[in-house]
Structure formats: structure tokens, C-alpha cells
Amino acid sequence: MAETHSLQDMRQQAAITAKVFIQRDYSSGTMCQFQTKFPSELENRIDKQQFEETVRALNNMYAEAEKLGSQSYIEGCLACLTAYTVFLCMETHYEKVLKKIAKYIQEQNDKIYAPRGLLLTDPIERGLGTLYSDC
Amino acid sequence: MPGFSSGGVGGGVGGVASAPPRPFRPSRYVPVSAATTFLVGATTLFFCFTCPWLSEHFSSVIPIYNAVIFLFTLANFCMATFMDPGIFPRAEEDEDKEDDFRAPLYKTVEIKGIQVRMKWCSTCRFYRPPRCSHCSVCDNCVEDFDHHCPWVNNCIGRRNYRYFFLFLLSLTTHIMNVFGFGLVYVLHHQQELDTPGAAVTMGVMCVAGLFFVPVAGLTGFHIVLVARGRTTNEQVTGKFRGGVNPFTNGCLRNITHVLCSSQAPRYIGRWRGRQMVEVQPPFLRPALTEAQLEAKVLDNGIQNDRHSTRSKSSLDQMESQSADAEAPPPPKPELRYPGLPRADTEESSLLTEAPPTPSMYKYRPTFNSPGRNHTALTHPNKMIRGESLDSPSPSILQSSRQPSYRSEPSSLDGTTVVGGGVGVRRGGGERGEGPGGPGGTAGGVLGGMSGYSLTGRSYTSYPSSLVLSTGGSHSSSLRSAHTAHNPLATLHSEGTTDTSYKSLANQTPRNGSLSYDSLLTPSESPEFESTEVVSPSTPLQGYTSPFLSAQIAQQREGQLLQGSATFSSPHKAYLRAVSPPLPSSAGPLETHHLLQHNQDFSSRPPRNPSSSSSSPGARLLEPPVSPPPRGLSLGKSLSTSRPVLANHTTSKPGGGVKKVTGVGGTTYEISV
Numbered sequence: 001m002a003e004t005h006s007l008q009d010m011r012q013q014a015a016i017t018a019k020v021f022i023q024r025d026y027s028s029g030t031m032c033q034f035q036t037k038f039p040s041e042l043e044n045r046i047d048k049q050q051f052e053e054t055v056r057a058l059n060n061m062y063a064e065a066e067k068l069g070s071q072s073y074i075e076g077c078l079a080c081l082t083a084y085t086v087f088l089c090m091e092t093h094y095e096k097v098l099k100k101i102a103k104y105i106q107e108q109n110d111k112i113y114a115p116r117g118l119l120l121t122d123p124i125e126r127g128l129g130t131l132y133s134d135c
Numbered sequence: 136m137p138g139f140s141s142g143g144v145g146g147g148v149g150g151v152a153s154a155p156p157r158p159f160r161p162s163r164y165v166p167v168s169a170a171t172t173f174l175v176g177a178t179t180l181f182f183c184f185t186c187p188w189l190s191e192h193f194s195s196v197i198p199i200y201n202a203v204i205f206l207f208t209l210a211n212f213c214m215a216t217f218m219d220p221g222i223f224p225r226a227e228e229d230e231d232k233e234d235d236f237r238a239p240l241y242k243t244v245e246i247k248g249i250q251v252r253m254k255w256c257s258t259c260r261f262y263r264p265p266r267c268s269h270c271s272v273c274d275n276c277v278e279d280f281d282h283h284c285p286w287v288n289n290c291i292g293r294r295n296y297r298y299f300f301l302f303l304l305s306l307t308t309h310i311m312n313v314f315g316f317g318l319v320y321v322l323h324h325q326q327e328l329d330t331p332g333a334a335v336t337m338g339v340m341c342v343a344g345l346f347f348v349p350v351a352g353l354t355g356f357h358i359v360l361v362a363r364g365r366t367t368n369e370q371v372t373g374k375f376r377g378g379v380n381p382f383t384n385g386c387l388r389n390i391t392h393v394l395c396s397s398q399a400p401r402y403i404g405r406w407r408g409r410q411m412v413e414v415q416p417p418f419l420r421p422a423l424t425e426a427q428l429e430a431k432v433l434d435n436g437i438q439n440d441r442h443s444t445r446s447k448s449s450l451d452q453m454e455s456q457s458a459d460a461e462a463p464p465p466p467k468p469e470l471r472y473p474g475l476p477r478a479d480t481e482e483s484s485l486l487t488e489a490p491p492t493p494s495m496y497k498y499r500p501t502f503n504s505p506g507r508n509h510t511a512l513t514h515p516n517k518m519i520r521g522e523s524l525d526s527p528s529p530s531i532l533q534s535s536r537q538p539s540y541r542s543e544p545s546s547l548d549g550t551t552v553v554g555g556g557v558g559v560r561r562g563g564g565e566r567g568e569g570p571g572g573p574g575g576t577a578g579g580v581l582g583g584m585s586g587y588s589l590t591g592r593s594y595t596s597y598p599s600s601l602v603l604s605t606g607g608s609h610s611s612s613l614r615s616a617h618t619a620h621n622p623l624a625t626l627h628s629e630g631t632t633d634t635s636y637k638s639l640a641n642q643t644p645r646n647g648s649l650s651y652d653s654l655l656t657p658s659e660s661p662e663f664e665s666t667e668v669v670s671p672s673t674p675l676q677g678y679t680s681p682f683l684s685a686q687i688a689q690q691r692e693g694q695l696l697q698g699s700a701t702f703s704s705p706h707k708a709y710l711r712a713v714s715p716p717l718p719s720s721a722g723p724l725e726t727h728h729l730l731q732h733n734q735d736f737s738s739r740p741p742r743n744p745s746s747s748s749s750s751p752g753a754r755l756l757e758p759p760v761s762p763p764p765r766g767l768s769l770g771k772s773l774s775t776s777r778p779v780l781a782n783h784t785t786s787k788p789g790g791g792v793k794k795v796t797g798v799g800g801t802t803y804e805i806s807v
Binding site for chain 2: 024026027028029030065066067068071072073075076079080083084087092093094095098124125126127128129
């Protein structure tokens with residue numbers, strides 16, 4: 001809570017912030033994709049290209065997580081053979097990609113968004129519902 | 136603040152908005168206990184009595200094979216039972232409150248060219264993603280909800296469908312094995328049927344034979360479902376009957392998706408890495424231009440103070456009339472804003488005044504573009520990052536307090552505070568009787584708003600416009616009734632509705648929803664904001680309670696986006712700011728309808744809890760039209776009354792009971 005305090009104090013001094021939500025794009029089914037449409041709220045905050053690139057990269061990573069590839073297949077077979085005890089020791093493919101995504105978001109925040117006063121949140125924290133950016 | 140639920144376990148996300156602890160119901164555990172007993176017990180007997188002879192007489196591979204199959208069955212059974220099916224964390228209440236009053240019940244998205252409706256879940260407070268459904272037994276929204284299986288006492292959803300399916304397959308195989316080998320044993324011991332071994336084997340065979348029929352039937356059913364790419368819920372509710380299933384990728388891909396895809400992550404109980412990001416501090420936000428504010432609301436479902444402003448002002452008066460019994464959970468500002476003493480004082484004072492209104496919160500679905508604020512987790516997240524939710528709220532509180540801010544939790548307004556100036560402006564606009572008098576920078580606006588709210592005396596009791604959302608239809612209807620006499624009040628509601636519509640419009644047009652395209656355009660919103668504030672006195676004839684608008688929106692969705700001129704016009708009228716009232720039609724008339732319907736609905740017990748224990752294979756339906764139907768009902772009533780809109784009267788259809796067809800195809804009887 002102490003951290004919260006300090007951040008809040010900072011915020012208090014700074015300014016009121018808002019949230020810009022980037023919604024899920026369901027046009028291709030229930031796959032996790034986010035809309036690349038540039039929210040006008042961010043118009044003068046960040047470069048449109050940059051933003052779209054970030055969202056596209058995230059979409060690609062989520063697609064990779066959900067891909068029905070050899071890795072997921074092998075993982076499934078192994079799990080069956082070991083009566084799913086393998087999940088106790090090994091991280092699933094999806095989780096690995098989620099970690100990658102978290103790192104990517106962190107890195108984007110550090111490099112691009114934070115200097116502009118924005119903050120991207122990891123969608124997994126919201127149940128992969130929305131990606132949002134704190135202004 | 137309760138938002139921290141780092142240790143959340145399946146089935147219950149802690150946090151602000153979590154449901155009250157469910158009572159322990161032992162009856163829930165009967166089927167699963169019975170299933171476990173039969174499975175383990177019968178198999179053990181089989182291994183003890185039948186297998187020794189089989190291994191001697193034929194080969195020892197038989198018991199090993201049976202053991203493998205049995206272990207596989209058991210493993211899948213355990214995974215299906217104990218694994219989180221894909222529960223969505225509840226969205227935080229505070230965050231959504233401002234939207235609760237404005238959001239329509241449904242939001243449409245286009246999936247592979249097919250319009251799919253996302254319904255607002257009042258319990259979890261977000262728009263359910265496609266294929267998500269709320270399980271009434273578990274009281275959770277589950278992703279890719281299949282059904283609630285009583286035999287495993289768990290929902291079957293995205294994460295554990297594979298295990299459930301494999302459990303069925305392996306159980307069928309196991310039963311066949313047990314029955315088959317038991318039969319072999321019995322056939323070889325026909326002369327010694329009175330021996331314990333044979334007797335037990337026959338008993339086990341009976342049990343196996345008994346269970347074989349339903350299990351095999353269910354397995355076959357699920358094989359078909361997997362091949363078709365449907366969930367049990369979709370099959371049973373007939374969602375794609377005669378239509379196209381947008382979620383299918385072909386038989387082979389569907390099967391591989393079920394069996395070979397990587398294990399989906401859980402949404403609750405995750406470890407949240409604390410993000411300590413150095414955000415440039417004074418990213419002082421300049422007051423947004425009207426256009427920007429407009430965009431905020433409309434575009435991408437941005438949450439911002441505009442939302443709150445709009446909703447507040449418009450629904451403020453509506454809220455006061457809410458007759459719903461349920462009170463929205465009051466915000467807990469002390470907890471939320473520890474670092475903001477200013478906010479604390481304001482909030483506490485706010486809380487003391489907190490009025491009832493509440494039901495609105497509960498029932499009115501909010502159009503929350505972020506749709507799913509699944510989050511008990513977001514709260515801690517926010518805290519960690521010192522998110523805007525906390526900081527804006529105090530500011531909003533301040534501004535909003537001035538007029539009579541009552542029960543409205545500041546948090547509602549909070550999240551989207553855009554800027555100090557804007558916030559103040561908003562606050563002023565909102566509330567009904569302003570106890571403290573508007574103070575802030577936008578003095579004029581505040582004053583205007585106060586005056587505005589005062590005119591709608593009947594509504595003033597309700598504090599913030601934000602809160603409007605409760606009991607959506609119910610309260611709004613009540614309000615509407617009152618507002619019939621008070622065009623100004625309607626103006627407020629109109630505003631709110633506009634907001635919701637706009638948001639909706641923003642959402643849907645992207646997906647090609649025609650109905651909303653004709654609705655408010657972004658450009659109108661700013662007008663709305665400014666004009667409303669400036670000339671509060673102008674009677675708005677084109678009144679449409681926000682709630683009504685929402686209903687209309689829902690209606691529209693149900694009608695698959697039929698652009699409705701009637702609908703648009705009231706909005707436009709409203710937007711023009713209160714000046715040229717528009718075809719009043721909608722307003723008072725709708726209000727009345729709204730009122731009637733709402734009252735009727737409120738008295739009806741919520742429908743549904745559809746899915747309670749359904750035997751596997753039977754169906755589990757997610758409450759097709761759960762509580763929020765208030766809005767739904769209104770929409771229906773609106774549709775029926777639509778032709779009458781032209782009358783600028785508050786006359787309603789004749790008395791008696793009216794049957795209205797709802798958006799979802801359900802029919803309601805409304806006593807008129």
C-alpha cells in the first residue's frame with residue numbers, strides 16, 4: 001500500500017488521468033486480438049504508427065500463444081501420458097507467451113509510453129478483456 | 136480496499152464487487168460424490184475380483200491396460216472437477232458505476248460477418264464476451280461456457296472442456312472394458328455364479344451397464360459438438376439453429392483446437408507483477424477540447440469523465456426516483472484513496488448523504504466499453520500504479536459534490552477524469568440539488584446545472600448523474616414517469632442516454648452495425664456537453680430518458696440494427712442542446728411506458744437462473760435474459776410504443792396486460 005500511496009500522491013500532484021480502452025477485436029472469432037484502431041484520445045499523445053505497431057505486435061503474440069502448433073500438440077500428448085502431472089513442473093506454452101507479452105508491454109511502457117505520460121496495462125489482468133492505457 | 140485478490144481461487148474473485156459468500160449447499164456435492172463412488176468403487180471391485188483371474192487366464196496385459204485407462208479417466212475427472220473453467224474476474228463496481236446507468240443491455244460485435252450480441256452481465260459487471268455465459272450455480276461468468284456439470288460439480292468452459300471431453304471418452308472406454316471383461320469372467324464361471332468373485336463381477340457389470348447408456352449418449356453428443364464447433368450451451372439454446380456458426384473453423388480444426396491447443400491461462404488468482412513504471416510526472420493534461428472529449432466517449436470505449444458528466448447530468452434526476460430496494464454498494468473512499476485526504480473528506484461526506492437509488496446500479500447495464508472490467512484484480516493493479524481511478528475520483532468528487540451529491544460513489548466518476556478543469560466542469564453539471572453550490576472553475580456551468588437539476592425537483596434527490604445506472608430500467612422508468620412533467624429532467628436522462636448511445640454507436644459502427652450509425656455522431660456530443668450546461672432552462676421536448684434511449688438501443692440491436700429515425704431525432708434534439716427540442720415524441724411517452732414496464736418488471740422475480748444442475752447433456756442454459764432485462768423490457772415497450780412516439784403526450788396504451796416481445800425474443804407481459 002505504501003507504493004500505492006506514493007503513486008497516488010504523485011498522481012495527485014500531477015494531474016488527473018484517464019483511461020483509454022482498446023477493445024478486443026472479435027472479427028475473427030474468440031481469438032485474442034485487439035483493435036488496432038487508433039483512439040482519438042491519444043491523438044496528440046503518441047504517434048499513430050507507433051501505437052498500431054504495438055497493438056499489432058501484441059496481436060501477433062497472442063496469435064502465437066493460441067496457435068495449434070507442434071509445441072502445443074507435444075505438450076498435450078505429454079500431459080496425457082503423465083496424467084497431467086507435467087503441469088506441476090512445466091509451464092504451458094500459453095503461459096510462456098504471456099510472460100513474453102508482459103515483458104514486451106513493460107518494455108514498450110519504458111521506452112515509448114511512459115515518456116509520453118501513458119501507461120499500457122497487460123490485458124491478462126483484466127481477463128483479456130481490454131487493453132488499456134492510462135493517460 | 137478489497138480490490139486485492141491476489142490469492143483468488145477458482146470460483147470467487149475477491150474484490151470490491153464480489154458476491155456475498157455463497158451458502159454451503161451440500162446437495163451440490165451429491166452427484167459428484169455419487170459419481171466418484173461409483174467410479175472408484177466399481178473399478179476397485181473389478182480389479183480385486185475379476186482381474187486376478189483374467190491375468191492368470193489370459194494375460195497380465197489386461198489388468199495393466201485397464202489400470203491405464205482407469206487412471207486416465209480419473210486424471211481427466213479430477214482435472215474437469217478441479218480446474219478453473221475460465222472464470223472471468225468480476226469487474227470492479229466502482230469503476231463501472233458511471234456506466235451502469237447508461238449502458239444498453241446488449242452490445243453487438245461482428246464475428247466473421249455475423250452479428251453476435253454481447254450481453255451485459257449485471258453480476259460480473261461487464262459485457263460478456265462471445266461464448267461467455269454466466270453460470271447461476273457457480274455465480275461466475277465462464278469463458279466459452281459449455282455447461283455446468285453436476286457430476287463434476289464444476290462448470291465446463293474453455294480451460295477444462297478438453298479434460299471433460301477426454302473424461303467422457305475414457306469413461307466410455309472404461310465402462311466398456313469393465314463390462315466386457317466382466318462378461319468374459321462370468322461366461323467362464325457360469326457354473327460358479329454363487330462365488331463372491333462372480334457375484335461381485337455381475338454387480339459391477341450391472342453398474343457398468345447402467346451407466347453405459349447415458350455416458351455413451353453424452354459422449355456421442357459431445358463428439359458431435361466438437362466436430363461442429365459448438366458448445367452445449369449454444370446447441371441447447373438453439374443459437375445457431377438454421378444459421379451459421381461463426382465460431383467454427385471446420386471439423387478437423389475444431390477437433391484439433393479442443394484436443395491440441397495450449398492450455399488457456401486462468402484469469403483469476405494470477406500473480407500480478409507490480410509494475411513500477413516511471414511515468415513522466417506531470418503529464419498535466421490540458422483541458423480537452425470538446426472534440427477530444429467527444430472522442431473519448433465515443434471512440435474505442437474510452438472511459439473518461441465525459442461519460443460521467445453526461446450520465447450524471449442526464450440521469451441525475453432519474454435516479455432520485457428510483458424505487459428499487461437495492462442500494463448500490465456505497466463506495467469506500469477511505470480505502471480507495473488513502474493518499475488523497477481531500478478526496479477522503481469529500482467522499483465521506485458524500486457517503487453520509489448517500490441516498491438509496493441503488494437499484495439502478497444493479498440493474499442497469501452499463502455500457503462500458505472496456506466492456507469487461509473483469510476485475511477485482513484491476514483494483515490492486517490500479518493501486519499499484521496509482522491509477523487514474525483513484526486520483527480522478529477525488530477530483531470528480533469535489534466537483535460533483537457541489538450540487539447535491541448523494542449516494543453516488545465517487546469512484547463512478549473517477550476513472551475517467553480527464554483533467555482538473557474538465558472534472559470540475561463535470562461535477563458541476565451533475566447533481567441535482569446542489570447542497571454545496573457549484574464551486575469550481577466552470578462556475579457558470581455548474582450554476583447552470585444546478586439550476587437545471589433544481590427544476591427537476593422530483594429528481595434532485597438523486598445525486599450524481601453517474602449513478603444513474605442502477606436498476607437501469609426500473610429506476611429510470613420511475614424517474615421517467617416523473618420526468619414526464621419535467622422536460623428538463625428528461626434532458627438529463629437524454630444526455631445520459633446519448634452518452635450511452637454514443638458509446639454504443641462508437642462500438643457498433645465499427646462492426647458495421649447500421650442502427651447506430653444514424654445515431655449520435657461524435658460531433659454532437661460536444662455540443663451536447665456545452666449546450667446542456669449553458670442553457671439548462673430550455674425545455675427539451677425531444678426528451679428521451681437515458682434509460683429509454685438505452686432501451687431503444689437495445690431494441691435496435693434486437694431488431695438487428697434498423698436505423699431508426701425516431702430514435703435518432705430525439706438524440707439529435709438533445710444534442711442541439713436543449714435548444715430546439717426535438718420531436719418530443721419519445722420523451723414523455725416513453726417515460727410512461729418505461730415507468731409502467733419497469734414497475735411491472737420490478738415486481739417480477741428475476742427470471743432465471745437457468746442453469747442449475749443439469750445433467751450432462753441436458754442443458755445448461757445461461758440465464759438467457761437475466762435480471763437486467765429491465766432495460767430489455769423497456770426496450771420492448773418502447774418498440775411497441777414506437778409508433779406512438781409521434782404524440783407528444785404521455786398517454787399510454789390502454790390498461791390491461793400487454794405482451795411485449797423482447798429483444799432476445801422473449802416475451803414479457805406488461806401490465807399497462
